[in-house]
Amino acid sequence: MSPHRAPAPIDPAADAALLLRRIGFGTLALVLPIASLVSRRAAVVLAPIGVVLLIIAALIEDPSGFVAILKRSVLSLPGMILIGLVAWAVLSLVWSPFTSSATEKVGNLVLAVVLGFCGNAALPERMRASNLNLAALGTGIAAAFALALIVVAALRHAETDAGVERGISVILIMAWPALAWLLSRERGLSAVGLALVVGLLALTRFEDGEAVAMICGAVAFGAVTANRETASSLIAAGIAGLILIAPLLPFLLIPIVSLFPQGAGDFAQSLAVWADVVSREPVRLITGHGLDTVLRGRLMGALSQSAPTTLLFEIWYELGLVGAAAASTCLYFAVRAAGRMPGALAAGGVAAFTTAFALSALGFATLQPWWLMTLTAVVLMFGAIARGQYRTDRPVAPLPLKGAGTSRPKAGGLA
Numbered sequence: 001m002s003p004h005r006a007p008a009p010i011d012p013a014a015d016a017a018l019l020l021r022r023i024g025f026g027t028l029a030l031v032l033p034i035a036s037l038v039s040r041r042a043a044v045v046l047a048p049i050g051v052v053l054l055i056i057a058a059l060i061e062d063p064s065g066f067v068a069i070l071k072r073s074v075l076s077l078p079g080m081i082l083i084g085l086v087a088w089a090v091l092s093l094v095w096s097p098f099t100s101s102a103t104e105k106v107g108n109l110v111l112a113v114v115l116g117f118c119g120n121a122a123l124p125e126r127m128r129a130s131n132l133n134l135a136a137l138g139t140g141i142a143a144a145f146a147l148a149l150i151v152v153a154a155l156r157h158a159e160t161d162a163g164v165e166r167g168i169s170v171i172l173i174m175a176w177p178a179l180a181w182l183l184s185r186e187r188g189l190s191a192v193g194l195a196l197v198v199g200l201l202a203l204t205r206f207e208d209g210e211a212v213a214m215i216c217g218a219v220a221f222g223a224v225t226a227n228r229e230t231a232s233s234l235i236a237a238g239i240a241g242l243i244l245i246a247p248l249l250p251f252l253l254i255p256i257v258s259l260f261p262q263g264a265g266d267f268a269q270s271l272a273v274w275a276d277v278v279s280r281e282p283v284r285l286i287t288g289h290g291l292d293t294v295l296r297g298r299l300m301g302a303l304s305q306s307a308p309t310t311l312l313f314e315i316w317y318e319l320g321l322v323g324a325a326a327a328s329t330c331l332y333f334a335v336r337a338a339g340r341m342p343g344a345l346a347a348g349g350v351a352a353f354t355t356a357f358a359l360s361a362l363g364f365a366t367l368q369p370w371w372l373m374t375l376t377a378v379v380l381m382f383g384a385i386a387r388g389q390y391r392t393d394r395p396v397a398p399l400p401l402k403g404a405g406t407s408r409p410k411a412g413g414l415a
Contacts, residue, residue, distance in 0.1 A: 096290025
C-alpha cells in the first residue's frame, strides 16, 4: 500500500494576502469601470481603496520586497523626475494667487503619484490569470451597460446623463489594458468583441474629442504592432516635443487657421489669447503663474474666457518651462517603457498613453481628481498584466540531466 502524500501546510497569512490582492485588483479592474457609470466619484473613492488593499497584501506576504521595489522605483531616473515635477507644483503654491484651490489640486496630484508608486511596488512578481481576467470582464460589462443606457436615453429622446458620459470616458481609457490582456492570451474573438463595443461607445463621444483620441490610440496601437521600437520611439518623441514647443504653436497655427475663416472662429480666438499671453509675459514662461491659475483666472476675469483649455497651454501657463520640461521627460520615459513591455502589452500601453495625451491636449478633464485616479488605475493594470505573462524561457539543465530520456513539458503558466 503506497503511503499517502502529506497535505500541504496551511498558511493563513498567504491565503489572506491572496484574498486581499484579488479584492484590491478586482476593485480597480472590475468595480471601478462599472461604478463610474452610476457615481461621479467612483474613481476617487475606489482607486485608493484598491491600492491600499494591494499594499496590505504585499506587506503581509513580503514586506521587504515591497520596500525594495518602492525604493528602486522612487530612486530611478524617471521616478526622480516625476517627484521633481510634483515638488515644483507644490512650490508653485508660493506664487499662485489662488492658494486654497491650488492646494487641493496639488494634493490630488500628490495622492495619485503616491498611489502609483506604492501600487506598483505592491504588485507580486507573478500575477494570477484569474485576477487579470477581471480587467476584460469589468470593461466588457461596463461597456455593454453604457451602450444600453445610451440606447434607452435615445428611445426616450432624453439627454445622456453627465455621470454616464464621465463613466464612458473611464471605460474608453481602461479598454486598452483589457484588450492587451486578451490579445496576450490569444483570445482574438473576445478582443474583437470588446473592441467593437468600445468603438461604438467612442463614436458617441465625438463632441468632447474622445472619439478622436481613441482613433489616435488605435493608430498608435497599429504602428507599435507593426514596428515596436521605431513606433514607440517616434510617439514618445512626438508627445514630449509637443509639450516643449507648445508656446510656439499659436504663432505657427494662426497663419494656417486664418486660411479657413468660416470654420475656425473659436479656435482662432483661443490661439490669439495664447499668443498674447506668450508675448506679454515672456518671463513667466520660466516659472509659470502657479497651479490652478488657468481655471480660476478664467472664472475671476484675470484670463480671457477664450483662453485654451488644452493641457499644452495649462502646463506652461501654470508651471512654466520647469514644469513643462519635467512633464515631457516623464511622458517620454513612460511611453518608451510601455514600448518595451512584452507582446501585445507594448501596443496597448503606448496606445493608452497616446489616448490619454490626446484627450488632455484636446482639453478633456485636465488634472481632475477622477481622471488622475483613473489613469493611476490604468497604469497599475498594465503593470499587473505585465507580471501575468507566460514565462517561456526554460532554465538550462545540468549536464548530467541532459538526454536523460524523460521529456518535460515547457515551463509556462502562472503559479
